[in-house]
Amino acid sequence: MRRTRWFWLVLIMSMFMLVFVVGCGQPADPPPEPDEPEEEPEEEEEEPEEEPAEEPTRDQIVYIGVSSEPHRLDPRFGAGTVAARNVQTLVHDSLISWDDDTLEIEYVLAEEINIPDPQTYEVKLREGVLFHNGEELTTADVEYTYNTLRDPDAAASNFSHYEPIEEIEVHDDYNLTFHLREPNMPFLYRLRADIVSKSYSEEHATDENPYGDDYTNMNPLGTGPFKFVEWRTGEEIILEAFDDYFQGRPKLDQVIFRPIPDATTRTVELQTGEIHINEEIDPVQVAITEADDNVVVSRRSQMGFQSLGIHVDLGEPTDDKRVRQAISHMMPREDIIDFVMHGLGEPAYGPIPPGHWAHEPDVPRFEYDPDRAQELLDDAGYSDGFSAELYVIEDSVRVQLCEIIQEELSKFDIDVNINVLEGGAFWDQMRTGESQMFQTGWNAVTDPDDFMWRQFHSSSVPPHGANRQFYQNPDFDAIIEEALGETDQERRKELYSEAQKMVVEDASYVFLYHHERALGTSPDLRDFEYSIYFCFRDLMDAYLAD
Amino acid sequence: MFNYAVKRVLQLIPVLLLISILVFSLVYAIPGDPARMLAPPDASDEEIDRIAERLGLHRPLPVQYADWFVGVLQGDWGNSISWGRPVLPDLLRRLPATLQLAALSVLFSVGVAIPVGVLSATRQNSFIDSISRVASLLGLSMPNFWVGMMLILLFALHLRLLPASGRRGFEYLILPAITLGTSGMATIMRVTRSTMLEVIRQDYVRTARSKGLSERVVIYKHTLRNALIAVITVIGLQMGFRLGGTVVIERVFAYPGLGQLAYQGMMHRDTPMIMGNLMLFATMFCLINLVVDLIYAFVDPRIRYG
Numbered sequence: 036m037r038r039t040r041w042f043w044l045v046l047i048m049s050m051f052m053l054v055f056v057v058g059c060g061q062p063a064d065p066p067p068e069p070d071e072p073e074e075e076p077e078e079e080e081e082e083p084e085e086e087p088a089e090e091p092t093r094d095q096i097v098y099i100g101v102s103s104e105p106h107r108l109d110p111r112f113g114a115g116t117v118a119a120r121n122v123q124t125l126v127h128d129s130l131i132s133w134d135d136d137t138l139e140i141e142y143v144l145a146e147e148i149n150i151p152d153p154q155t156y157e158v159k160l161r162e163g164v165l166f167h168n169g170e171e172l173t174t175a176d177v178e179y180t181y182n183t184l185r186d187p188d189a190a191a192s193n194f195s196h197y198e199p200i201e202e203i204e205v206h207d208d209y210n211l212t213f214h215l216r217e218p219n220m221p222f223l224y225r226l227r228a229d230i231v232s233k234s235y236s237e238e239h240a241t242d243e244n245p246y247g248d249d250y251t252n253m254n255p256l257g258t259g260p261f262k263f264v265e266w267r268t269g270e271e272i273i274l275e276a277f278d279d280y281f282q283g284r285p286k287l288d289q290v291i292f293r294p295i296p297d298a299t300t301r302t303v304e305l306q307t308g309e310i311h312i313n314e315e316i317d318p319v320q321v322a323i324t325e326a327d328d329n330v331v332v333s334r335r336s337q338m339g340f341q342s343l344g345i346h347v348d349l350g351e352p353t354d355d356k357r358v359r360q361a362i363s364h365m366m367p368r369e370d371i372i373d374f375v376m377h378g379l380g381e382p383a384y385g386p387i388p389p390g391h392w393a394h395e396p397d398v399p400r401f402e403y404d405p406d407r408a409q410e411l412l413d414d415a416g417y418s419d420g421f422s423a424e425l426y427v428i429e430d431s432v433r434v435q436l437c438e439i440i441q442e443e444l445s446k447f448d449i450d451v452n453i454n455v456l457e458g459g460a461f462w463d464q465m466r467t468g469e470s471q472m473f474q475t476g477w478n479a480v481t482d483p484d485d486f487m488w489r490q491f492h493s494s495s496v497p498p499h500g501a502n503r504q505f506y507q508n509p510d511f512d513a514i515i516e517e518a519l520g521e522t523d524q525e526r527r528k529e530l531y532s533e534a535q536k537m538v539v540e541d542a543s544y545v546f547l548y549h550h551e552r553a554l555g556t557s558p559d560l561r562d563f564e565y566s567i568y569f570c571f572r573d574l575m576d577a578y579l580a581d
Numbered sequence: 582m583f584n585y586a587v588k589r590v591l592q593l594i595p596v597l598l599l600i601s602i603l604v605f606s607l608v609y610a611i612p613g614d615p616a617r618m619l620a621p622p623d624a625s626d627e628e629i630d631r632i633a634e635r636l637g638l639h640r641p642l643p644v645q646y647a648d649w650f651v652g653v654l655q656g657d658w659g660n661s662i663s664w665g666r667p668v669l670p671d672l673l674r675r676l677p678a679t680l681q682l683a684a685l686s687v688l689f690s691v692g693v694a695i696p697v698g699v700l701s702a703t704r705q706n707s708f709i710d711s712i713s714r715v716a717s718l719l720g721l722s723m724p725n726f727w728v729g730m731m732l733i734l735l736f737a738l739h740l741r742l743l744p745a746s747g748r749r750g751f752e753y754l755i756l757p758a759i760t761l762g763t764s765g766m767a768t769i770m771r772v773t774r775s776t777m778l779e780v781i782r783q784d785y786v787r788t789a790r791s792k793g794l795s796e797r798v799v800i801y802k803h804t805l806r807n808a809l810i811a812v813i814t815v816i817g818l819q820m821g822f823r824l825g826g827t828v829v830i831e832r833v834f835a836y837p838g839l840g841q842l843a844y845q846g847m848m849h850r851d852t853p854m855i856m857g858n859l860m861l862f863a864t865m866f867c868l869i870n871l872v873v874d875l876i877y878a879f880v881d882p883r884i885r886y887g
Contacts, residue, residue: 104845106619106663115620190635192620194628252665268671269837270748295746295835299730303738303745459614459850466626498626 127257218520420448698773720767817873
């Protein structure tokens with residue numbers, strides 16, 4: 036009896052150990068051996084004086100610590116998240132790109148774009164651009180990409196951006212024209228959709244999966260500076276320099292993304308040199324990180340704003356403009372930025388951030404002014420305050436922000452009840468269009484229309500758009516409708532200046548701050564600048580110094 | 582014994598079935614819309630509805646459950662909502678990582694806790710005993726993600742001895758395993774100490790001593806072996822908890838295991854992913870319990886399974 040018992044014990048234990056050992060087998064995979072830097076021809080090495088130290092000798096592999104792992108890499112379907120854009124902007128090219136600071140258009144796959152009228156966009160493609168599988172890019176690929184994007188059944192990312200397309204007319208291999216339903220100037224910025232290969236996508240399409248995205252989401256293929264090599268979920272996404280890139284092979288041999296969700300861990304990994312870029316430094320850690328010589332911290336405006344939305348059509352007292360302006364006067368914006376964002380931001384008095392070409396500095400500024408706030412409240416007949424419901428998404432920074440708002444408003448006997456809702460529930464609440472106050476923000480917006488139409492146009496009230504404050508102003512609508520089709524940039528700027536003054540004056544949004552993002556890089560990484568719109572794309576020119 | 586094991590494994594089926602129904606309904610009871618999370622932040626409601634339709638989320642709950650259930654019977658655990666690809670290969674690929682981490686953390690906690698617990702019981706109220714009692718109190722009260730961060734700061738940043746994140750070799754397992762094992766270690770240590778103290782006062786221990794047996798034999802053969810039943814129960818439970826702990830710990834250490842998948846699945850209301858994860862976790866939990874029950878029989882010859 037005793038012997039069989041021991042037999043069982045040994046059996047179970049050895050099974051347990053087996054699981055352990057089998058488990059061990061896999062991770063013991065050594066990190067992928069970095070490709071040797073391409074061997075230099077002998078002659079060049081003999082004449083090092085001629086090219087002094089320009090040619091880097093260390094392994095040109097950049098590790099990027101990212102806060103979350105992408106889900107879908109095919110840019111037609113996964114362009115909604117920064118995590119996916121990080122990879123897509125390196126693997127793919129788009130027709131155009133633009134400068135982060137000025138938003139001036141630069142041509143990438145397009146050689147020329149003509150806009151004879153604001154409903155017609157003629158594009159001439161660059162010739163001789165190759166996909167990573169060696170096939171040449173033609174208008175068929177561009178047409179295919181945009182046709183997927185505007186196909187309602189595809190449920191692609193950013194469908195609303197491409198809905199205005201009425202027809203895509205292909206003239207030959209290098210020329211095509213987008214015909215739009217209505218005049219639409221912001222469409223120029225929509226030409227940044229990453230182009231995928233038609234033949235490659237169709238090759239993997241099935242009856243059940245007509246766009247082939249089940250495959251391409253895991254194995255993207257584009258014309259970009261880096262080609263996709265391998266994705267080991269949870270561990271790494273490996274990209275490799277594309278030798279035949281039309282703007283020249285990148286200096287880096289590999290770019291490897293490592294998802295590291297914890298902000299502290301990411302900071303430590305950069306400090307210890309395990310990664311070269313920390314995608315996002317937590318505001319709390321910016322000061323500590325800046326003190327470390329092993330890290331270069333840079334700040335980028337997110338080209339957006341954080342705000343307190345106020346429903347203007349939900350009865351007293353928030354239907355009174357004076358009450359909303361008073362609330363705007365109650366906001367100590369500088370203190371909020373210091374306390375909530377640890378200095379990562381600039382006070383906001385209007386929607387369009389400074390730096391954007393359409394920014395209007397001359398809007399009514401409702402600066403922190405408790406006396407003026409009380410005056411406005413008295414005028415409106417709310418000297419004794421009132422009570423209000425405030426909705427916010429579950430996020431420590433946002434909740435903190437709302438607590439400050441609550442505290443400030445309480446000084447005027449306005450009793451704010453904060454409703455903290457988890458992501459999905461929050462958006463469901465927003466969908467009802469019956470939220471008296473809510474905290475939301477906008478990021479990386481391009482055309483001034485994006486700052487305006489979806490948030491302030493009468494037609495954008497839920498469930499159609501994001502005008503959750505039910506702001507309805509026919510004068511304002513007329514101005515931005517005109518601006519939408521205006522081809523003259525100066526005239527457009529004037530129109531949007533007018534529009535900005537209106538939305539600020541009417542105060543359906545209390546603008547709080549334009550937020551910034553802090554990014555950490557290794558001092559060895561040279562010639563790289565992060566882009567709010569194109570993420571790590573600049574790595575195509577970067578290199579690691581010795 | 583074999584029959585008993587088979588019977589227990591068969592009992593798993595109704596248990597898992599119940600868990601699956603419960604979890605499936607729970608995921609839907611949580612407010613939140615997976616389609617919304619796939620869409621860009623400024624997407625309109627029409628866009629979101631279209632995404633929901635493409636994913637089949639507009640169908641009634643029982644239909645979705647039945648669809649999932651039939652799939653599982655056929656070996657198809659469904660496509661992840663957020664990743665858009667089958668969940669099973671991902672789960673299986675990550676299972677070893679988590680098992681390994683859990684196993685190592687148990688080895689760590691048992692390896693430290695039992696000797697220290699024994700030592701502390703045999704030298705009750707000594708200096709060592711006080712230290713170990715304070716240590717176990719600390720181990721229990723510190724939240725494990727915090728322990729993880731402190732270990733990272735100490736060993737990865739200041740001493741530069743161990744890597745902070747990833748999984749590319751054995752050294753990458755050390756910090757997460759210690760973090761995961763800390764609270765379990767504290768519990769096991771306390772249980773070892775208290776049961777040892779109980780047993781040590783038994784008459785048969787006094788008899789053993791008076792027979793003139795060496796202290797070593799008295800402690801290890803007569804006391805520890807009798808105290809083990811309680812200790813094993815705790816170890817088994819701890820192993821189960823350990824699986825839950827991986828959800829937090831794997832995030833801190835960017836460790837590519839099931840825990841991170843579970844977390845991401847929950848953040849995205851990704852039902853097939855959550856279901857897959859929970860089915861695996863539940864199965865493992867039940868199997869661990871079974872193994873513990875079987876081990877009782879070896880430790881205590883009085884226990885028999887028919």
